Amino acid sequence: MTEYSVIDDRDEFERACALLAAGEGPVAVDVERASGFRYSQRAYLVQVFRRGAGVFLFDPPAIGDFTALQDAIGSEEWVLHAASQDLPSLRELRLEPTSLFDTELGSRLLGHDHVGLAAVVEETIGITLKKEHSAADWSTRPLPDAWLDYAALDVLHLIDVRDVLAEELIAQDKVEIAAEEFTATLTRLPKPPRTEPWRRLSGLHRVRGARSLAVARALWESREEYAQEQDVSPGRLVPDRSLVAAVLAAPSSKHALASLPDFTGRASRTQLDRWWGAIEQGRATTDLPKERVPSDTLPPPRAWSDRNPEADVRLKAARPLIEARAVELNMPTENLLTPDHLRRVTWEPPAPPTAEAIGAALEELGARHWQIEETAQRIADAFVEAAQVVEAPAEPGS
Structure with a gap:
């Protein structure tokens, strides 16, 4: 049986x-949230383990400050699994590591086939973890004993896993690569908020016309406001598909809205006045959204041969070289170089497309120095090859 202390008073x-x-x-740290249940991404349990101290399960709502x-462990190396998921919740509590070891990211860099926590623990130290409570509502109080046992095991073995992975990183000569990746994870700035987040409404592509889009926006904003007020995940109040169904049905009255079989969700009827008010607001507003908005998203590569044939040739020349180098380094291609970074320098390369210029472009996109050292020259070589293909005269009769 795992020994741990549940901490819920000062x-x-x-x-x-x-x-x-x-x-x-080092200090093993993990966080449990209530994603899919609550609006916020706050931590509802913080698990900490350190050799010589033991496992502690901290209850943030009860503790507060x-x-x-932070004073006790802030200067130590923190060991987390998939740290980018937990760091925002920890930072809300003003818990911030100064150095980091990410066991999930380390496993990726080492070429492990499976990088979930249970798989990594079993592969490195031979212990089997059950993951049956990973999607639980951790805002539940009191927390069941089985959930607490599960949470304690998430950190109990993490230091041993870290030590095994650290030896593997030495053996594969990837210590500096891992250090750069861990630092990048720790210092990465949060993404700026979307200017029109309502456009992420699932199924919105089915809605046509600015007026209907205004209704969809009003419904999304009303649901968002209520979800934040109640601290409930928006989709648990009224799912996206129900909001879109209401827009498409264009009900003529509140009663007609209530009669829609596809308008479901636990707040679909209890907050009917709210939803009808949003529909009326969307129908009356003079601030109509644009039907099409500019995007910096590149076309899918399958469309490049028509949209940008020269870029298509460049990508087809460069991608195999990056993939081959990833195989040589025994890591996933996406860890060697983010696919979007490769596509962007390929779609619109610097002029002239030297290794130095490509490296500068990759750095501006956010690539790490080790990634640039491994890929920039290969991409430049591929672009030379692609240019020769583009410039080659067509065969007679072709």
Whole structure:
């Protein structure tokens, strides 16, 4: 049986922080949220393990201020699995590592076939974890004992896993690569908020006309406001498909809206006045959204031969070289170079497309130095080859 302490009052919290401060070596950290249940991405449980101290499960709503924990472990290396998922929730609590070891990212760089936590734990130290509570509603109080056991195991073995992966990184000469990737994860800025987030409404492509789009926008914004107010995941109130169904049906009255069989969700009837008010607002507004909005998204590669034939030739020359190098390095191609970065420098390359210029373009897109060193010259060579293909005279009779 796993031994752990559940910490939900200030005195216990202070004692736990003192024990962690006196522990040895890196600190394993994990977070449980209530994604899909709550509107926020706040942490509802923070798990911490350190050798010489033990496993502690901290209850953020009960504790509130986590300054003492940051003071106790903030200067140590933190070990997380898929850190980019947990860092935003930790930062909401003002918990911030100064150095990081990401066991999921490390496993990717090492070429492991499966990089989920359970798979990595089993492959590195031979212990089998059950993942039956990963999608649970962690805002539940009190938390069931089985959930707490599961949460404790998520950090109990993480330091041992880290040590095995660290040895593998040395053996594959990837210590510096991993350090650069871990730093990039730790320092990556959050994405700026979308200017029109309502356009991500699933099924919106079925809606035609600016007026109907205005109704969809009003319904989405009304649901978002209510979801934030109730701290409930928006889709649990009224799913996207129901909002779109209401727009497409164009009901003539509140009663007609209530009669729509496809307008479902636990708040579809209890908040009927809210939804009808949003529909009326969308129908009356003079601020109509554009039916088409500009996007910096590139066309899918299958369309390049028609849209940008020269770029198509460049991509077909460059991509196999990057894939071959990824095989040589024993890592996924997307970890060697983000596919979108390759597509962007291929679609509109710098002039002249030297290795240095391509490297500068990749750096501006966010590529790390090691990625540029591994790929820029190969991409430049591919572009030379592609230019020769484009410039070659057509065969007679072709």
